[in-house]
Amino acid sequence: MIKRGLPTRRVQSFSEVLNKVNEIVGRVKREGDLALMELTYELDKVKLESLILDEEVIEARSGLLPREVRSSIDLIWEQLTSFHELIKPPSLGGGNRNVEYGILWRPLDRVGIYVPGGKRSYPSTLMMAGIPAVIAGVGEIYVATPVKGDLDPATAYISKKLKVKRIYPVGGAQAIAALAYGTETVQRVDKIVGPGNVYVQAAKFIVSGDVGIDGIEGPTELVVIADETADPKSVALDLMAQGEHGNSSLLVLISNSDEVLEKVSGLLQGDNEFYLVKANTLDEAVEMANGIAPEHLSLYTSRARELLPKVRNAGAVTLGKTPPALIDYSAGPDHILPTNGWARFRGGVTVYDFLKAISYVNAVDADKELAESARTLAEYEGFSIHGRSIGVRYE
Amino acid sequence: MIKRGLPTRRVQSFSEVLNKVNEIVGRVKREGDLALMELTYELDKVKLESLILDEEVIEARSGLLPREVRSSIDLIWEQLTSFHELIKPPSLGGGNRNVEYGILWRPLDRVGIYVPGGKRSYPSTLMMAGIPAVIAGVGEIYVATPVKGDLDPATAYISKKLKVKRIYPVGGAQAIAALAYGTETVQRVDKIVGPGNVYVQAAKFIVSGDVGIDGIEGPTELVVIADETADPKSVALDLMAQGEHGNSSLLVLISNSDEVLEKVSGLLQGDNEFYLVKANTLDEAVEMANGIAPEHLSLYTSRARELLPKVRNAGAVTLGKTPPALIDYSAGPDHILPTNGWARFRGGVTVYDFLKAISYVNAVDADKELAESARTLAEYEGFSIHGRSIGVRYE
Numbered sequence: 001m002i003k004r005g006l007p008t009r010r011v012q013s014f015s016e017v018l019n020k021v022n023e024i025v026g027r028v029k030r031e032g033d034l035a036l037m038e039l040t041y042e043l044d045k046v047k048l049e050s051l052i053l054d055e056e057v058i059e060a061r062s063g064l065l066p067r068e069v070r071s072s073i074d075l076i077w078e079q080l081t082s083f084h085e086l087i088k089p090p091s092l093g094g095g096n097r098n099v100e101y102g103i104l105w106r107p108l109d110r111v112g113i114y115v116p117g118g119k120r121s122y123p124s125t126l127m128m129a130g131i132p133a134v135i136a137g138v139g140e141i142y143v144a145t146p147v148k149g150d151l152d153p154a155t156a157y158i159s160k161k162l163k164v165k166r167i168y169p170v171g172g173a174q175a176i177a178a179l180a181y182g183t184e185t186v187q188r189v190d191k192i193v194g195p196g197n198v199y200v201q202a203a204k205f206i207v208s209g210d211v212g213i214d215g216i217e218g219p220t221e222l223v224v225i226a227d228e229t230a231d232p233k234s235v236a237l238d239l240m241a242q243g244e245h246g247n248s249s250l251l252v253l254i255s256n257s258d259e260v261l262e263k264v265s266g267l268l269q270g271d272n273e274f275y276l277v278k279a280n281t282l283d284e285a286v287e288m289a290n291g292i293a294p295e296h297l298s299l300y301t302s303r304a305r306e307l308l309p310k311v312r313n314a315g316a317v318t319l320g321k322t323p324p325a326l327i328d329y330s331a332g333p334d335h336i337l338p339t340n341g342w343a344r345f346r347g348g349v350t351v352y353d354f355l356k357a358i359s360y361v362n363a364v365d366a367d368k369e370l371a372e373s374a375r376t377l378a379e380y381e382g383f384s385i386h387g388r389s390i391g392v393r394y395e
Numbered sequence: 396m397i398k399r400g401l402p403t404r405r406v407q408s409f410s411e412v413l414n415k416v417n418e419i420v421g422r423v424k425r426e427g428d429l430a431l432m433e434l435t436y437e438l439d440k441v442k443l444e445s446l447i448l449d450e451e452v453i454e455a456r457s458g459l460l461p462r463e464v465r466s467s468i469d470l471i472w473e474q475l476t477s478f479h480e481l482i483k484p485p486s487l488g489g490g491n492r493n494v495e496y497g498i499l500w501r502p503l504d505r506v507g508i509y510v511p512g513g514k515r516s517y518p519s520t521l522m523m524a525g526i527p528a529v530i531a532g533v534g535e536i537y538v539a540t541p542v543k544g545d546l547d548p549a550t551a552y553i554s555k556k557l558k559v560k561r562i563y564p565v566g567g568a569q570a571i572a573a574l575a576y577g578t579e580t581v582q583r584v585d586k587i588v589g590p591g592n593v594y595v596q597a598a599k600f601i602v603s604g605d606v607g608i609d610g611i612e613g614p615t616e617l618v619v620i621a622d623e624t625a626d627p628k629s630v631a632l633d634l635m636a637q638g639e640h641g642n643s644s645l646l647v648l649i650s651n652s653d654e655v656l657e658k659v660s661g662l663l664q665g666d667n668e669f670y671l672v673k674a675n676t677l678d679e680a681v682e683m684a685n686g687i688a689p690e691h692l693s694l695y696t697s698r699a700r701e702l703l704p705k706v707r708n709a710g711a712v713t714l715g716k717t718p719p720a721l722i723d724y725s726a727g728p729d730h731i732l733p734t735n736g737w738a739r740f741r742g743g744v745t746v747y748d749f750l751k752a753i754s755y756v757n758a759v760d761a762d763k764e765l766a767e768s769a770r771t772l773a774e775y776e777g778f779s780i781h782g783r784s785i786g787v788r789y790e
Contacts, residue, residue, distance in 0.1 A: 329772050389629065
């Protein structure tokens with residue numbers, strides 16, 4: 001369905017599921033494994049024999065992966081690794097006024113990755129969450145994924161490459177609750193990463209006071225900015241590709257060319273809503289995109305390089321004819337990206353999601369003026385013992 | 396009150412205030428300015444004439460700041476700036492397999508800083524939130540702070556230095572709601588940063604699906620690891636200083652020396668609970684601290700350098716006799732730090748809180764194998780249009 005003009009963002013709302021999910025989280029917190037077993041039966045109609053997938057089963061399933069897919073995964077693995085290695089930050093030290101300070105980037109101890117399941121499998125998502133965790137140096141990686149029947153071979157193969165400690169064949173809000181608080185069997189983790197349906201995201205929201213989360217992921221979003229140099233067929237395919245994720249995808253084409261808009265319009269197929277927008281200039285198009293703050297932004301123009309510095313709000317940007325779908329699989333950067341306007345304040349998943357910056361200070365020889373200024377402000381705020389604890393060192 | 400042994404962390408719970416805060420947030424969302432005015436009167440007993448502090452009033456209040464405090468703030472300003480300048484990350488570009496990729500660190504457009512008020516003023520907190528925002532290059536900074544009577548002169552002075560766009564003299568959950576969603580008068584922001592009481596934190600939690608937050612800050616925490624080289628008086632003052640923040644502060648001394656424990660115990664005064672813990676070795680002490688994941692960790696030992704690499708979970712670490720209170724004011728790193736166990740997965744506020752990593756890809760000349768591997772995995776996952784959108788470029 002073609003619509004003209006800018007979309008109003010439909011922010012995903014939890015209000016309808018929040019009570020239900022609250023109940024599920026509470027039940028897992030109280031009853032642990034038992035609740036996990038029962039909820040998986042009640043909600044997913046799966047009768048689990050164990051809450052942990054057997055290593056031999058994983059090995060066997062991994063062995064069933066077609067050779068060609070395995071090679072593709074190996075190649076993608078190497079590409080994603082090269083990206084996250086590039087951006088991995090060094091610990092930094094310096095100083096001022098005889099104070100030595102710095103930050104130590106430390107990996108998280110334990111991370112839980114949620115991999116959606118159900119009708120489809122998403123091994124690419126496991127890679128996108130797992131590789132930056134490995135590059136960051138995370139101690140232990142745990143995976144929760146709903147398994148109907150047998151584990152997907154690609155997921156099995158990747159989890160072996162990631163040296164995943166345990167796979168829990170559990171999905172939904174109950175899986176998030178288990179990772180957040182732990183059960184008899186499930187290890188409590190420090191952070192939960194990964195996309196999922198509205199129940200999963202509502203659960204991530206609920207537990208986010210007690211455990212780190214990467215964000216709350218909603219439906220896919222793509223804004224394409226195309227000028228007359230863009231191939232209409234490619235643009236249409238890009239929009240329809242992101243439409244494959246479901247009918248809630250936010251799909252927008254902005255162009256300064258009526259001809260491009262008309263040609264693409266004629267090629268678009270399927271049930272998705274596609275928004276077509278005319279901009280007077282490409283600069284104006286970028287400002288519109290900044291206002292939307294989309295997950296994916298394609299600068300399908302000959303001026304992509306020049307426009308890139310003007311992009312303020314977007315998860316990941318593809319330049320020129322680069323297909324946005326390449327980011328979903330093999331380009332290097334992550335495909336777990338901010339949606340629902342979150343690109344206003346964060347980027348995609350990176351090694352940074354698995355590192356924390358611990359700051360340190362050695363002020364044993366700090367100059368007296370610096371200590372004195374701290375005392376002065378402490379006294380001003382009425383924290384006299386703060387002041388004394390400083391004064392006693394530098395008097 | 397002295398207690399022996401490790402504390403059980405009392406995680407701050409919102410459950411008691413959540414309904415009330417939900418109601419406040421909803422009311423501000425629906426009724427905007429009117430709700431802000433009414434709630435400030437109902438909850439804070441303050442009758443506001445305007446929701447924006449007048450520039451001339453800020454100027455006048457700033458002029459009342461004693462010269463000595465102003466100089467201290469100027470010195471601290473320069474010290475904090477030097478730290479955040481040091482750790483500010485560069486945008487990074489690289490590539491692999493003829494794919495060019497990288498991350499652009501972009502500042503957030505608009506940030507809201509919450510500065511607690513009421514009985515005391517916290518100008519130091521405004522600096523700790525504001526300076527990294529300025530260094531990051533944030534476009535517009537807004538401040539919400541409850542004002543009874545007149546604005547604190549130091550807060551006025553610092554807000555001028557920060558070039559704060561507006562100060563809203565509003566506090567509590569209503570201020571957080573206004574910053575998150577905007578009202579007729581209050582600008583909606585991209586991220587809200589700053590500590591506050593349980594109502595403020597519950598509100599930050601509630602709005603965190605729609606706006607960035609730095610975290611949910613609870614009571615102050617300090618773990619001191621002291622050996623026989625530590626000065627008992629200084630240790631006692633450090634613990635009591637963090638106790639000044641309130642009776643919920645988590646205050647722990649771990650030592651391998653019975654003598655240190657006894658001496659400090661004899662010096663501790665006041666209403667706070669102090670936990671004293673004997674460790675067999677300093678390494679064991681560090682492991683205990685990692686388990687607690689405290690906001691502040693003091694390594695008050697001659698082996699501080701050697702122990703630092705073993706710290707995995709802590710907000711900010713002070714080495715040797717460096718007083719933890721120096722971080723609260725002038726050492727350089729931020730005093731807005733993770734509490735409630737959040738140090739397991741994030742550090743203190745830094746420039747990173749005001750930057751987002753936008754990833755970009757130029758794969759116009761990507762090698763065929765890379766494109767092919769993406770297609771293969773897309774097909775495997777059942778996303779055939781993803782595959783076609785890639786194929787159409789590289790065939």
